Amino acid sequence: xxxxxxxxxxxxxxxxxxxxxxxxxxxxxxxxxxxxxxxxxxxxxxxxxxxxxxxxxxxxxxxxxxxxxxxxxxxxxxxxxx
Numbered sequence: 001x002x003x004x005x006x007x008x009x010x011x012x013x014x015x016x017x018x019x020x021x022x023x024x025x026x027x028x029x030x031x032x033x034x035x036x037x038x039x040x041x042x043x044x045x046x047x048x049x050x051x052x053x054x055x056x057x058x059x060x061x062x063x064x065x066x067x068x069x070x071x072x073x074x075x076x077x078x079x080x081x082x
Contacts, residue, residue: 011059022063029056 010017011025036049 011056022060025056025059029053029060032056 011020011028032049032053036046036053039046039049
């Protein structure tokens with residue numbers, strides 16, 4: 001029997017845990033982006049927000065890459081079946 005590995009990521013924005021789904025991550029990223037627009041460029045807060053936004057974009061990018069890989073694998077499988 002194959003053993004599965006369950007990995008989880010806890011995402012915290014301003015001390016609050018964000019649900020680990022794309023909708024929640026995107027919402028958190030948009031909130032941070034809107035808050036950042038009101039800050040002084042180059043300030044400590046601005047830089048911290050930029051780092052958090054970058055981290056969330058990387059998570060979304062990894063998710064999108066995973067979807068592309070799955071779609072490509074599915075297409076190759078369907079070609080073999082036909």
